[in-house]
Amino acid sequence: MISRLAVFISEKKQDIRRIALWTAGFIALWAVVAGLILPPIIRHVAENQLSEKLGSACSLGKVRFNPFTLRLTADKLRVPLPDGEECFSLERFEIRVSPAGIYRFAPVLSDLKLTDPHLEMRLRPDGSLSLADLGQALQKASPDETSQPQTSDTTQKEWNLFGVMLTDLEITGGLIHFRDDIRVTEHTVADLGFYVPFTSTLKRHRERAITPYLEAVINGRPLRVDGRLAPFAEQLHTEFDIRLDNLDLVRFQPYVQPFTSAILNDGQFSTDLIFSMRQQPETGIRLGLSGQLTLAGLEVLAPDGEEALRLPRLNVELDGALNTSEGMTLKKVDVQGLQAHLTLLKDGRLDWQTWLKKNAAQEVPPQDTPQQPHLPLHLKRFELRDARLLWQDQKVKGGFKAEAEHIAVTLTDLDLPGSDPAELQADLTLNRTAHLSLQGTLLPDPLQGDLLLQLDGLSTPDFQPYIAASGIPVTLQKGIFSAGGRLEITANQEGPALLFKEGEAHLQEISVKRNDTGKDFFRMGALALTGVTVDMPQHRLVAKQLLLEKPELGLRRDRQGTIDLLQLRPPAAPRNTGTATPEPGKPWQTQLAELKLVDGQISIGLEGPRQTSTAVFHKLTGSITGYDSATNPPLDIALSGREKQGGTLRIDGKGTLAPLAMNLRVRTAKLNLKPFSPLLGQVNPALRLGAGTLTLSLRTDLKDTGKNRLRIRGQAAMESLSVLDGKQEFAALRSLRIQDLDIQPGRQRYTTGPITLVRPHINLIVGDDGVNNLARLFGQTADNAAGTTTSSPPSQTKKEAQTDVTLGIGGLQISDANLVMRDERYQPAVINRLDKLAVTVEAVENTPDSLAKISFAGELDDAPIQGEGSINPLRADAATELQAQLKTLDLTALSPMSERFIAYPLQKGMFTLDSKISIAQGKLDSTHSIQLDGLELGDKVEAPDAPNLPVKLGVSLLQDPAGNIHLTLPVRGDLDDPSFSVGGLVFKVIANLLLKAVTSPFVFLGNLMGAGEEGLEFVAFDPGEGRLLAKDAKAVPAVAEMLLSRPKIDLLLIPQADEEDRALLAEAYVRRRMQEIKHADLPKQERDRIKPQELPVGPEVDADEYEDLLFDVYAEQPFDKPKNLIGMIRKLPPQEMMEAIRDHYPRDDNTLEQLALERARHLRAAFVALHPELESRISIEPPKVPGEGHRVTFGIK
Template sequence: MVIAMNRKKGLIAALGLTAFLAIYAFLGFYLLPTLALKKLPALLQEKTGQQAQLSAIRFNPFSFTLAMEGFALAAKDGKNLVGFERLFVDLDALESAKLGGVVLDTIELSNPQFNIERRADGAFNFADIQAKQAEPEPETPDGDSVSLALLIHQIAVKEGRIGWHDAITGQVISENLLPLNLTLSEFSTQAASSAVGDLSLGLESGGNIEWHGDFTIAPLASKGQLKLENIGLARTWQLFLQQILPMEIVNGLLGLQVDYALTEAPHGLLTKVSNGNVDIKQLEITEKNQGKPLLSVPALTVSGISVDVNQQQVGIAAVSSSDAAITAWLQADGIVNYQALFAADASVPAAAQPVAPAVPEESKPWLIKLDELALNNYSIHFTDYSQTKPVELQLSDLNCKLQKFSTQDGGKLPLQLSSKFNNNGGLKVDGEMSLQPFAGSWALDIQDVNLKVFQPYLDPFLKLELVDGDFSGKGNLQLAVAEQLQLTFQGEANLEGLVTRDQVKNKDFLKWANLELAGIDIDLAKQDFKLAKVMFDRPYLRFNIKKDGQTNVDDLMVSRTPIEPAATAKPPAEQAAGKSAEPRVSIGKIELKDGKSDFADYSLILPFVAAMNSLNGEVSGFSSDKDAAAKLALKGKVYDMASVGIKGKYQFDNGDSDIALNFTNMPLPLITPYMAEFAGYRIEKGQMALDLQYTIKQGQLAVQNKLLIDQLTLGEHVENPHAVSLPLHLAIALLKDGDGKINLDFPITGSLEDPKFSIGSLLADVLVNLVTKVAMSPFKALGSLLDDDKDFSAVAFAPGSAELAVEESAKLDQLNKALLSKPKLTLEIKGIAYENLDWPAMRFEAVKDVLKKMKSGELRDKGEKVRHEYIELSDDDYKRLLAKFFGEVFPLEMDRSLLGKPRMKSNPDADFYPLAQQKLEGIFPPDPQRLNDLAIARANHIAQYLADPGGISKDRLYLLATELNNAEAADGIKSVLSLSASQ
């Protein structure tokens, strides 16, 4: 009975358990999944406002496993937002009970899909999800708060996909991240419980992302390794960066591997990065929307990266890159393209601009260390579009090396750089610089930089072509940015093979074989500029004066519209009162070797062209210091014939100078244009030597000219209305000595402070006065050959006589000697008869001539024909004919004595003949013919005396037209002599 009862109870219990299990199984396997499958999509749709789908739900109430399949959450437009193929969850009930929380053996998500879309208006598709806000739960005191323990032994996400669609740029850009695989082990919310996981993610466009590490939730911490392989930077730019970066990445692959450690701390999250390596390949960046290349980097490697955010430290073991090309340009508006690229977009409202976080006043600076930077075979191409003709500048084969940089040392950058400039020149930099404050010290070496490329910078100012020229220099440059810029340089430089061409005439203007600057010492802050030596090797300059007086230098200047200075604020009183330091300039020596020059003056009646060569010498002591004086010593040649020498000194402070200029063997025909301009004559022949000594002291000029002219011969006359009218031929003939040389020594003085002062005008005045004085007083010009106490311009005669007195003959002897030494001089003789002085002495001959005619008549009556001029009167004939002639003229005043002797009635006792002669002379008026014959005779006697025995060629003696003088001659009776020159 008892046994039966026990069996019955056991059976009832078994049936009850079976029924319970059946109901439990029914509820677990069927009812709950069915209800969940029916209600869950509606619930999700109600909560999110989106369409939800779920294909199947399977639950095993005995193993506590849940499987959901075919889930999708779609937006109103029908596009899926999120979904998965299968979600499997395995709950460990026993362990959960032991833990007092939730323990899951497995969570496995298969083929999950997430579709993220950013629309053209910037809104995301997930923004459409309108989650219903739950009523706030009553706050629980901190002490009563309970956190549910959670432990998941294994989490797996398999073959997931994340889709990204971006239309904000106006065109839809898509990218799929697949397959997404994630495994996590021992994930727990319990303290100090660490989960280990792996993540791998592929990009449809190429590349992989991998993560391996561990993390804890309480406290939040993680460490592990992140690895990126072959990430397409062009696609990354399209997807995420084109709204951020002002440039376009068109190519490039990114590789990244880094170890990290994150630790939660009271003041934030502590982050450390170590063993970081970045590898970028085939990077190409262009200007956005333009396609112009900006940067091409075939390879860039950054290794040994470490970052400690808490300690604010960054360390990099090495940065290396090679064969990169950088393109930059200066726009027409004067802004560099990179400056324009990174300028803030003015169209973005200020409110939209990101606000920088406030920086503490005393924030700890980051410590950055870089062991080595190596850039190899870089190239930089720069174009300046601000010029009318763009300028192309290129640095190629650029190698840069930087070692042991640390901001702890004041940011010192030990730098080594070398490069080619425009494929020919070279540039080397070796030194170091500091960033805070900026300062640097570099050894510079610049080699063979061709200047022709800089032609466009010259064009706005000069019509001058830079045909050739290479600049080189080396030295030490120190720079420091302070309140006053500190810049010093010590070194040397040279400019080799400079050739410039006048673009107006297409002729060489300035050139040299080499310009050497040695001992350069510059201190900008002190305004101190020193040069030990400047050497010009074979310099050449072409200088022309045009017809209008302008020069070829004036032609080279480009006319520019003057810019009116903008109004500036008045400086502070302290600033206005202060004076900037005057620059101090000193040059030890300026040396010229084998210089040449072409000079032409077309402003003259006849163009003047001269070539100077073999110019050698030096100028030393050039300085702006007070009392400094430069010493000059230069020598050269004109047309390889004339020698030119310059010696002396010049004081810069007050302009005092003492300079000697020496010309020897200067061919005078070369200066024909200046003679034609000055006096209207060419120069046919001659040489010149000039010793010029000029001194300037306290603004007063004193010039001593010593001029030797040899064999000067004037050529043909040149029509020039502006020429000075001077008797040059006479002056030259007078100034020449017996050897054909002219020696002149004359001073010039003047005041440089006189606004009308002109050394050219002074010199012209001196020459005009000299020539005029010589021509006006030619016999005084012969002072070295003649007796200055005598008047050699006249020969004295007795009244009515043409005979030379002894003393006049002696004077002609001296004149004869002078004329023999001046073969180009001719003597002009002017015979003069003085009526008032000569005729009284000539009337006796007039009376005697009548008596001869009376005698000739008597002889004719006797049958003899003798002309009166050949008759010589005897004393008896004279007295007889005189008495007869007087009786015929004055019959009432004469009678005869008993013996027949004639006598004067008024004075019978007086001697008749003298009284009769005197009375008869009174009836004869001056005879012009007799006076003219006397004048001729006088000139003839002078000429004959000089010719024989004097020895003067008769073709040098000229008798001028005679002169009859009716006036009184206070200085006696003279014939006038004058000098002229044969042409």
């Protein structure tokens, strides 16, 4: 074989040499042409073509070609813009043509590498992109190419691609720099790297996957995209894994500015997505997207730099299609720590609304744009955790702030569109204390839902700014609100219909303060509204019960009669001057099955001219049932309660509100009247109530139409009533009972049945100006009492006063009445007592022909008085006929009056009177039969104004052999004359008689008296009193002087006690003990200076002191007494305590005898103290029980 080869070579040596030379020459030529000649040509052609096509001065640094490895290298490519501005540069371009393309019948390119490509782009202020300058040059260079129609893919059944294969395509060190002159910002894509290991358009490679990847750093944050492509396969299948790590969103703030003035202060955006395109046999290309989107550290600031929104983390897991009916599935949306600030501005807009710029808000899509079908969205789970919302309302005066924190919302299985509702659950904490929860199902389109709502622990004082804005001057001090129920949402033609049912609302620990006083005026333990249903479409509100538990309301009536609660009404809204009238909507129907009050209290503060008090009603319970605003059925009304002193109040009945019609029964039992004392100050500032209770049983009918709108019928009673004039008791009564009361203001008809008064008492005081306290309390003064004021004639005034008012009394019964009359025009004051008065008046009306029979009986200063006749107290012009008898009135009490009228004091005398009185048209016509028995006068009073009358001589002449005087006197006068007075009737008559008589010498005993002192027959003691009081001891010095001047005369003291003493033993004992207690409380110097009996006590002196001293005496008594809850003696009204002592104090004859002896001993001691030498000349006789009076009689031995 070798030899053959050698032979062949030797034979063909010349040819082989020739071939080798040609080959070497070709190679050398190839090396010269391709390696030396071709690169400059390529560089020249490339620069010219690029410069021509792009319209800029492009340059290429150096081109190299290895003719043996077929590798082309180009360095430093520069493509500027036509104006010379830098646009694109490439540090190196490398490519190798593989010889494998010879046998593959297609170009095979490998090692395609672009090193450090750099692209500069700029968005100019005019909105043009710098790269567009190169594009304009390309369009001018090839105008036909841009106008040629493109062949649609649908016209070709398969791709007619030029066969080429490329391996190892790589871009390294890339940089894209984008500068936005409009937004004044820059963006950089650095460290750009791109690698494609293999790609081919050859048919046999079309099903082979291409796996490129892209790496870059966008604005400093890494991005990586890994692809899996089969773009030339029969079934298109492309996937990209896109991973972006924490892209800084702040760099994109300039692009937000055209739309909002809010500031994007922080935020990072990350993705881990798979984007796919897959050819589907039936539906075409499916665009799929799956993976995860993350937004972290988002922070949005308001235009003023304050924080508006903060979102620490938002994570979205998704999987689905972007262009098919399959839709997008959000597997989980997780929002963590969202914090938002919202403010309602004064103009009613949210602050976020004001941040939107007008040009952005006006960008509305054209109306003729075809509606694109919505992409189906499937939300598997949405979670909002630990969110916080800060709310501020600047619309309300003073501002309002609220904070919702720990917000958690979970929404599962939401399909849009869809017919299956999603599950919703939400919780949040409001203002740190309240908790709101929501749970149920929700369907957005059409809006439907079934939700359970529950709110607990909401502090109502947080909402005080809204109370202040309403104009109500109160402050919510305390209050906790809770509510819950079921909310059903259904869709109808008019929109979503809301139905709230099974609801309830609670308000607890309520306290409301008045702004003017700074004090709480309303408190309530709890308010509960249960069984609530609110039907919005039907405008219907239904509630089972509204419960008011332990409400406490305080109100005050001031001195002008204004109730302060009325001042808390909000100011009236300004009247609408516009002409437009809103269309009336469907009225709301309200139903409340029961309004219930439990353990309530109302405190009514009353202010008078000189006093204040508080009436308290507590333990109030009540209910109103059956309210319905549509049908307005009768309401069942009930209310009951107690006042602090034990009185009760009860109201019940039925009524309607529209039209107003009430039929109520009002009952009270022993209601304490003392707290209402300031109301008397409206009559006179000096008037006040010392005690009293009220019992009512009334039926009240009230209507809003008709003449008889109000009618009150029933019974009324007052007990233990005490009325004070300052600190002195003015009037009192044991009880007042009115039966068959009938009041009809609309018809001016006022009638009663029988009226009964038990033990009424009046202290009548005539001042030194002649005006009594009763007249003074009702506005009369000395001037108008004397007739100095100008007025109409009395008869005319009375006639004008007659109206169509109907008055009627079914009878009047007065028992055990008492009248104390004190006339201070005399010195000392004249005091008369009208006791044991009983009065009976038959039924009478204020008609002209109505007269009632009257009868009365009593004692005037222990003298019996009685009478009968006919009167009409309801008419001022009615006729009156009376007959009255007064027997044996002791005149000594009237001595100050006698001193004024006849200048002599009355030492002794008994007065008997029998009168017939007739009054018609205000004129008095009367006849009086007078008998004076045993009249003895003292020495004449020497005074400048004393009348000079022959009194004693006249008395002697008038006396019969027994020393008595009998007279018949007519008395006439005008009762309307203010100067007319009956007070001095007896003495005026005596004075007139004495002027006509010649008197005889005074009797023997009267000659032994001192001028103007008490008589010498006996010393009178107060009934039941054993001590000798200073006022009763005035005769002691005169009698002592008589004894001294007549040493042979001994004085006998004959003590007596009578039945009046027996009746008043307890009163005298109580008065003595009160004086002793009061004396013991005085300082030592005062106790040494004054005696106990000299201390004034009694309700006429100081009613408050009298009540306290009486309680001390009452408490020390040995009998059993009522006690309070803690076991202490309970303080009763004064009359009840006095009655209890009176019932237990001994009143036998032995007690009366001891009383009589005590009187004599005290009187004897007074004589001895004055003149000790009289001790042996004064003796005490056995007591006389019953005697002639409460006295010690003088006898001579």
